[in-house]
Amino acid sequence: MILDMPQFDSHLCHHVADWSSQNCLATIFENEVHMWYPDTDCRRATTNTGQGVQHCVKWAPDGSKFAVGLFPNRIGIWCIVKNKQIHENHCCLHFCEIFCLEWLDNKTLVAGCSRGILSIYTSELNLLKRVCCFPKCSIINITVSCDKSFLATSNINKTVIVWKISDMERVFTIKSKSIIRALAWHPWKSSLLACGCTDEASARVTIWNINTQNQVAREKTCYKNSSIGALTFNPISGELVVSYFVRDNHAGIGIITVLSNIDTVVEELHIHDAPILYLLWGSGGRQLASVSADENLSIWNFFGNPSIEIKQTQDNSRRSNLLYPCIR
Numbered sequence: 001m002i003l004d005m006p007q008f009d010s011h012l013c014h015h016v017a018d019w020s021s022q023n024c025l026a027t028i029f030e031n032e033v034h035m036w037y038p039d040t041d042c043r044r045a046t047t048n049t050g051q052g053v054q055h056c057v058k059w060a061p062d063g064s065k066f067a068v069g070l071f072p073n074r075i076g077i078w079c080i081v082k083n084k085q086i087h088e089n090h091c092c093l094h095f096c097e098i099f100c101l102e103w104l105d106n107k108t109l110v111a112g113c114s115r116g117i118l119s120i121y122t123s124e125l126n127l128l129k130r131v132c133c134f135p136k137c138s139i140i141n142i143t144v145s146c147d148k149s150f151l152a153t154s155n156i157n158k159t160v161i162v163w164k165i166s167d168m169e170r171v172f173t174i175k176s177k178s179i180i181r182a183l184a185w186h187p188w189k190s191s192l193l194a195c196g197c198t199d200e201a202s203a204r205v206t207i208w209n210i211n212t213q214n215q216v217a218r219e220k221t222c223y224k225n226s227s228i229g230a231l232t233f234n235p236i237s238g239e240l241v242v243s244y245f246v247r248d249n250h251a252g253i254g255i256i257t258v259l260s261n262i263d264t265v266v267e268e269l270h271i272h273d274a275p276i277l278y279l280l281w282g283s284g285g286r287q288l289a290s291v292s293a294d295e296n297l298s299i300w301n302f303f304g305n306p307s308i309e310i311k312q313t314q315d316n317s318r319r320s321n322l323l324y325p326c327i328r
Contacts, residue, residue: 022063069098112139196228
């Protein structure tokens, strides 16, 4: 399935698409959130904020609500059942903007802003804690580990910081030669964090063990003149999915690769003509949506044959495909 996404916002700091656990896709268009179910090709609703939505949307884990950034420096919670905004609060400063959001659970939300501040709220948007993450330096991504022990943040100053959620203390810092927007935690090994970075014009994936604070794997093969837009682990098989944009003198191509381990490609797709900024899981990890700056959203069945999917679930549920080969 390929859908048109006119005027798609491909800004590095923005997060304008997300897929819920209830299989509802939410995308920001013309400063409102549009919601629909791909299986029925039916749009459920559109927010009515007076075109106040900007930059980011993030579903809660149970799919009953989502958080959005609001103009000029506010954050809101939208309830699907009531089809209305139920809570609203401001960020840290009058001139900041909400750039990224992450739910720790259904009752706790983390927001990152253009001034480098992490704010932690209840689901009613009561402020719990505020931490200066990167002074006056925009936070561009937030992601939480599978066991909710760690939080990883990245900024435009080429730095990734891992936080211990219980006390919001810094655990580990990763420095890079390029901006890292693509971050992903392994779905059942809570200490493994994947980062997509560009070094000497070639994009590579690196895997870090947060407990030992060491790099445990590094992609040896890479595409020249490339960058990484997004990466994610499949929640069923543990395979790592990476989107690359490879440039030449005249144009470029978006490539999605599926890795069973750091250097074993089991599938490669050439389906976009621009950077692929979003890789989103639907149907519990059985479907993958890719959203690209070429203004297309593509949805495909990740496993294809249902019998293969069942075998994957049984064979891989207790091991990391990052470290062990698997059969797709």
